[in-house]
Amino acid sequence: MKSTLLAIALATLLPAAAHADLKIFACEPEWGALAKEIGGTHVSVYTATTAMQDPHRIEARPSLIARARNADLLVCTGAELEVGWLPVILAQSGNAAIQAGQPGQFLAARYVTMLEKPASLDRAAGDVHADGNPHIQTDPRNFIPVGEALAARMASLDPAEAPRYRAGWAEFRARWIAAIARWEKAAAPLRGVPVVAQHQAFPYLQSWLGLKQVAVLEPKPGVEPSLASLAAVKARLAETPAKMVLRAAYQPARPSEWIAGQTGMKAVVLPFTVGGDAQSGDLFGLFNSTVSKLLAGLN
Numbered sequence: 001m002k003s004t005l006l007a008i009a010l011a012t013l014l015p016a017a018a019h020a021d022l023k024i025f026a027c028e029p030e031w032g033a034l035a036k037e038i039g040g041t042h043v044s045v046y047t048a049t050t051a052m053q054d055p056h057r058i059e060a061r062p063s064l065i066a067r068a069r070n071a072d073l074l075v076c077t078g079a080e081l082e083v084g085w086l087p088v089i090l091a092q093s094g095n096a097a098i099q100a101g102q103p104g105q106f107l108a109a110r111y112v113t114m115l116e117k118p119a120s121l122d123r124a125a126g127d128v129h130a131d132g133n134p135h136i137q138t139d140p141r142n143f144i145p146v147g148e149a150l151a152a153r154m155a156s157l158d159p160a161e162a163p164r165y166r167a168g169w170a171e172f173r174a175r176w177i178a179a180i181a182r183w184e185k186a187a188a189p190l191r192g193v194p195v196v197a198q199h200q201a202f203p204y205l206q207s208w209l210g211l212k213q214v215a216v217l218e219p220k221p222g223v224e225p226s227l228a229s230l231a232a233v234k235a236r237l238a239e240t241p242a243k244m245v246l247r248a249a250y251q252p253a254r255p256s257e258w259i260a261g262q263t264g265m266k267a268v269v270l271p272f273t274v275g276g277d278a279q280s281g282d283l284f285g286l287f288n289s290t291v292s293k294l295l296a297g298l299n
């Protein structure tokens with residue numbers, strides 16, 4: 001009896017054990033930012049890449065493997081975007097919880113309608129993805145189904161904090177829907193505007209805003225344009241002019257600047273993901289900056 005009373009007394013005097021944060025390994029900045037919006041201070045998010053890196057071509061460094069080893073949840077784009085480096089990290093991490101088919105692995109591309117699915121696969125055609133174009137983060141509407149699914153996954157992995165994740169998602173979703181309406185109203189002048197892309201990186205952005213892509217500088221996806229291929233694009237643009245040439249912040253400037261100088265188009269650098277420029281510190285800043293830079297390209 002005395003021992004029972006002593007145990008109760010100690011339990012009331014000792015502080016409760018702190019709840020461990022859900023440890024999230026995000027492959028790209030947009031998914032790290034989304035997880036933070038949902039989880040707030042109740043998650044610990046490590047982002048494996050930056051906006052100034054090509055997400056197709058990342059080195060599977062020991063530091064990334066160490067981070068993956070301790071993760072509760074891996075959040076990546078999927079659709080083969082990380083095929084050149086993520087399998088190595090998964091294999092060497094030894095973390096069974098985040099392997100394919102496990103609740104700890106979350107691939108955002110599974111929750112959106114994919115564009116540019118190839119009718120057949122031919123690697124001679126360049127960096128073609130079997131599941132479609134993986135750059136889904138350039139359309140803010142895609143964050144709604146992805147965010148809903150991610151919040152549910154976080155809640156299932158960390159049931160003690162499930163009410164907080166649901167509340168965080170509901171609050172973010174309301175602000176996000178309102179922001180999309182503002183962006184679409186501001187971007188109305190962009191509908192039907194002809195553009196050129198340096199890399200086939202913007203089909204979701206174009207679908208959202210109604211931009212009309214008339215040419216791509218890369219002769220094949222993932223293949224840097226040569227002077228000859230750029231000259232061929234210049235000749236086509238003489239017949240089908242465009243207003244601006246778009247490139248992501250991580251891409252080399254020379255191809256788009258060359259074609260802009262030759263044709264009189266504006267060269268527009270888009271942040272592409274969180275951290276891509278000074279204004280893109282979070283998801284809201286990312287699309288504030290994207291829309292404003294596109295509108296500036298009209299002038």
